Amino acid sequence: MDALPLIEARDLTKRFGGILAVSNLNLAVQQGELVGLIGPNGSGKTTTINMLTGHLAPAAGHIFLRGRRADGHSPSEFAALRVGRTFQITQLFSRMSVLENMLVPGLARPHSHWTAATRTARRHLEFLGLAALETLRAKNLSGGQQKLLELGRALMLDPEILFLDEPFAGVNPFLRDQIIELVRKLHADGRTFVIVDHDIEALQRLVQRMVVMSRGEKIADGTVTEVREDQEVLRAYAGV
Amino acid sequence: MSRWSSAFALVLAALALAFPFMVNAYWLSVGVLAMFYAIVAASWALLAGYAGQFSFGHMAFVSLGAYTSGLLVMTFGVPIPLGMAAGVLMCAIVGSGIGFVCLRMRGPYLALFTVAFSEVLRIVIVSENEVTGGSGGLEVTPLFHGATDMPYHYLGLALLGGSLAIMQLLVTSRWGLFFRAIRENEDAAAAAGVKVVRFRILAFAITSSFAGLAGGFYGHYIGILTPDIGSVDQMGLVVAMAVIGGAESIIAAMIGALGLEFLVESLRSYGQWRLVLFGALLLLTMRFARNGLLALAWQWLAQLNFTSLARGRGRRALRGG
Numbered sequence: 001m002d003a004l005p006l007i008e009a010r011d012l013t014k015r016f017g018g019i020l021a022v023s024n025l026n027l028a029v030q031q032g033e034l035v036g037l038i039g040p041n042g043s044g045k046t047t048t049i050n051m052l053t054g055h056l057a058p059a060a061g062h063i064f065l066r067g068r069r070a071d072g073h074s075p076s077e078f079a080a081l082r083v084g085r086t087f088q089i090t091q092l093f094s095r096m097s098v099l100e101n102m103l104v105p106g107l108a109r110p111h112s113h114w115t116a117a118t119r120t121a122r123r124h125l126e127f128l129g130l131a132a133l134e135t136l137r138a139k140n141l142s143g144g145q146q147k148l149l150e151l152g153r154a155l156m157l158d159p160e161i162l163f164l165d166e167p168f169a170g171v172n173p174f175l176r177d178q179i180i181e182l183v184r185k186l187h188a189d190g191r192t193f194v195i196v197d198h199d200i201e202a203l204q205r206l207v208q209r210m211v212v213m214s215r216g217e218k219i220a221d222g223t224v225t226e227v228r229e230d231q232e233v234l235r236a237y238a239g240v
Numbered sequence: 241m242s243r244w245s246s247a248f249a250l251v252l253a254a255l256a257l258a259f260p261f262m263v264n265a266y267w268l269s270v271g272v273l274a275m276f277y278a279i280v281a282a283s284w285a286l287l288a289g290y291a292g293q294f295s296f297g298h299m300a301f302v303s304l305g306a307y308t309s310g311l312l313v314m315t316f317g318v319p320i321p322l323g324m325a326a327g328v329l330m331c332a333i334v335g336s337g338i339g340f341v342c343l344r345m346r347g348p349y350l351a352l353f354t355v356a357f358s359e360v361l362r363i364v365i366v367s368e369n370e371v372t373g374g375s376g377g378l379e380v381t382p383l384f385h386g387a388t389d390m391p392y393h394y395l396g397l398a399l400l401g402g403s404l405a406i407m408q409l410l411v412t413s414r415w416g417l418f419f420r421a422i423r424e425n426e427d428a429a430a431a432a433g434v435k436v437v438r439f440r441i442l443a444f445a446i447t448s449s450f451a452g453l454a455g456g457f458y459g460h461y462i463g464i465l466t467p468d469i470g471s472v473d474q475m476g477l478v479v480a481m482a483v484i485g486g487a488e489s490i491i492a493a494m495i496g497a498l499g500l501e502f503l504v505e506s507l508r509s510y511g512q513w514r515l516v517l518f519g520a521l522l523l524l525t526m527r528f529a530r531n532g533l534l535a536l537a538w539q540w541l542a543q544l545n546f547t548s549l550a551r552g553r554g555r556r557a558l559r560g561g
Contacts, residue, residue, distance in 0.1 A: 055427065079433030091431075093424035104421045107414040108433035114414075153432055 004067045006031045006161055006192055007052060007083070012061035014047050014216075021047040023216040024061070029161065029194060034187050036203035036224075037196045039213035040236065045196045046088050048213070049163045052194075053085045054078040079105065084159030086150045088166045088196075094139035098130060101138050101149055105156035117156075124152045128182065144175040151182070161192040168199040180206050212236070244541060256397055260390045267505075268389045274501035275396035276458045278494040279403050281482040283450035285493035286407050289482070290416060291443035292423025294347065296475050297338065297354030298451050300361045301331045303470030305452025306459035307365060307372060310380040313460075320383055324456030328449045335448025339441035358470055365467040375467060383460040392461050399457055400494070403450055407490045410446070419443055480522045486532025495534055 005028035012025040022044040029035055037045050050056040052063060054075040063071040065081055073081070093101050099121055106117030125131045128148045133141065138149060147167060154162055164183075168176050176199070183206060187193060197203055203210065203224075210227040212220040214236035220227050227233055260268055284298045305327035312318040312326050338357060342350050365372045372378055384391040410416050418439050421429040430436045459465050468474065478497070485496015500518070507514035529536040 053431065055431070074435075074437075075427070075430035076433050076435045079431060085431050087427070087431075091425050091428035093421050093428065095424060096420055100417060100420075104417055104429065104434060105432035107417060108435075153428075157433060 003030060005029055005064070006033075006066060007070075008064040009048070009052060010062045010064065012048070012051055012063065013059050014044070014051060014056060015059050020216050022051070022058075025213075025216075025218055027211060027218065027221075029192060031160070032187075032190060032192055033209060034183075034193045034207045035195070036207035036210045037194055037213065038198070038200060038203065038210060042215075043213040044216040045213055046165055047216075049085065049165055049194070049196060053083055053163055076108070079108070079157050080110065082157055082160045083163070084154030084157045084161070085163040086147070086154055086165055086167060088169070090143070090146045090150050092138040092146055092149060092153075095137055097135055097137055098125065098141070098149055099134040101153055102156050105153055109157065121152075121156060124155045127155075127185075128152045129178075144171050147171060147175070147179070148182075151179075155186070159191065161194065162186070164193065164195045164197075166197050167195060168197050168202045176202055244538075260388075260393050265389065268393060270502060270505045272389055272392045272396050272461060273458075274498045275393075275400045276454050276461070277478065277481060277501050278400055278497040279454040279457075280451055280478050281485065281497035282404060282407060282490045282494045283447045283454070284478055285482045285485075285487045285490050286411065286419075286450075287443055287447035288479075289487035289489070289493070290411055290423065291419040291440070291447075293339075293342070293440065293443060294351050295342075295354040295444070296351045296472070296479075297358040298447070299475040299478060300354075300358035300470045301335060301448040301451035302455035302458065302474075303361060303365065303465075303467070304334060305331045305455030306380075306465050306469060307378065307455075308452070309456040310378050310459045310465050311371065313381055314378065320381065320460055324453065324460070327456040328452045331448040331452025331455075332445045336441050336445040338448070339444025342444070343437060343440055355472060355475075358472060358475065362467045362470050365470070372467075373465070377464045377466040379464050380459045380462075382463050383457075389461075396457065396461075399453065403453065404490060404494060407450070411490060415439070415442070480518065484522060484525045484533055486534045488531055489535070492532050492534035496532060 008028040009025050012022055012027075013020070014022040025044070025048060027048070037048070039045050047056060051058050054073045054077060058071055061071070062069060065078075065083065070078070070081070093104065099118070102121035102124065103117055106112055106121055107114070122131065122134070125134055128151065130145060130148055130152065133145065138146065141149060151164070151167070167179050171179065180202060183193060183195070195203060195207065207224065210220070210222065210224050211218060212227055212230070212233045219236055220230045220233045222230070259271055263271070280298065280302055284295070287298065288294045305324075308330040309320070309323035309327035312323040313320055318326070338354070342353055345353055366374050368374070369376070383395065411419070418429065418434045421432065421434055422436055422439055426436055455469070458469070481497040481500045482493040483496070484500060485494065486492025504514060504518060507517065510517070525533055
């Protein structure tokens with residue numbers, strides 16, 4: 001793959017006080033890839049996503065989006081550049097309706113209009129199976145529906161790349177399968193995904209490439225089979 | 241707008257227009273002051289209830305707008321409307337500055353910072369007595385010369401109506417949606433593409449402008465400005481008005497301000513005890529009707545309406561209609 005990566009981290013580093021959360025991380029994601037990012041708790045996965053979406057400023061290193069420097073961009077600038085994300089703990093506009101939750105990103109986009117944004121929001125809600133709930137307050141949805149709504153809100157940015165932070169955490173097997181199916185469909189439409197999760201089984205069914213982090217460093221990067229056979233991964237992740 | 245809301249708005253508008261012909265000079269004056277408080281409470285509701293920025297410095301902007309206009313008119317002979325416009329502009333500029341400084345502050349930190357700002361402004365006004373008149377006050381030219389407050393009533397009504405219309409447009413626009421999104425979850429709003437910094441500053445600038453407008457009107461109505469207008473006591477009164485009415489609705493906050501100003505004045509004979517009653521009402525509202533008394537009343541009316549409709553349908557069904 002010699003094309004310009006869609007997003008690239010070069011020597012990305014983040015410290016929290018004396019703790020090195022992410023250390024000299026190099027990661028390039030090509031357009032159309034479906035990447036799984038795994039690692040034990042505290043390995044720096046969410047910190048990496050937070051830096052790649054502008055929610056945390058790196059202490060060192062650079063981020064390139066379609067070849068252009070993007071470190072220093074705010075989250076809203078990343079969103080305007082069609083980088084979407086979901087959060088480890090679902091973050092919704094709780095007292096706003098489902099439709100309003102969808103309209104916020106829809107209307108934050110430049111040159112957007114209410115009618116078009118509402119139409120797009122309803123189309124996505126239909127796709128996610130939430131169409132009948134559009135007038136409900138987000139806080140009244142079930143946990144699984146909230147996860148889907150958060151995904152829908154990210155879709156409103158028409159993202160080229162989507163970072164999903166633990167989409168399978170705390171969801172029942174039925175919903176997990178539903179999310180996998182939705183991601184597959186969105187990927188087939190040409191969207192790029194980076195998915196952080198502990199559910200390796202779900203990720204194995206979904207991703208083509210797996211990146212493993214441990215103690216803030218990337219310790220493996222390859223196909224699912226390659227990663228599963230990597231001794232360092234087994235030591236760090238499974239304690240073998 | 242529902243049938244109930246339209247009817248309520250019509251009754252309120254008719255009452256407001258006929259009010260000067262229904263009351264004596266004292267109550268007419270109370271009405272003018274109530275409209276002043278209504279603009280302040282509604283704009284505070286926009287800042288705190290919609291944008292989620294619990295500022296305790298809103299009355300400081302009333303003071304800033306009033307003194308800016310008063311000083312320009314009295315010192316430089318600027319026409320009053322121009323002075324009031326300058327007060328609005330000054331509040332927008334200072335409000336943007338305060339909004340910028342407070343960007344990373346939430347909850348109690350923001351409240352404490354704005355209390356400090358409010359006190360700093362009050363002390364500056366007291367200390368700079370050669371310019372501001374200090375504690376003795378600054379005499380300000382009235383807007384209208386005449387024996388009656390009727391012109392003030394209609395001007396106040398126009399300013400209140402105009403302010404509410406603009407605020408209502410704002411909250412139903414995409415800006416209002418972004419204000420609420422930021423209030424609900426700043427990280428999620430930023431991830432959704434909302435320029436959080438810009439909209440937090442905008443919320444401060446816009447609401448401070450309305451406070452400045454109300455301040456200019458108040459100054460040129462009362463005729464004398466004292467530093468107490470920006471005091472924490474006054475701020476507490478405005479917060480109570482908005483909270484009792486309903487801080488998450490501009491209209492409810494306005495009605496809270498109108499209602500409480502009349503209530504406080506009608507209980508004047510009870511002296512300080514009326515403030516105890518006022519405090520008790522605030523406590524009860526916060527405990528049992530966190531969205532304000534108006535939301536509670538509205539809910540009750542809606543239920544009543546629904547029940548009577550259901551009964552009507554039931555009767556028709558029984559009659560076989």
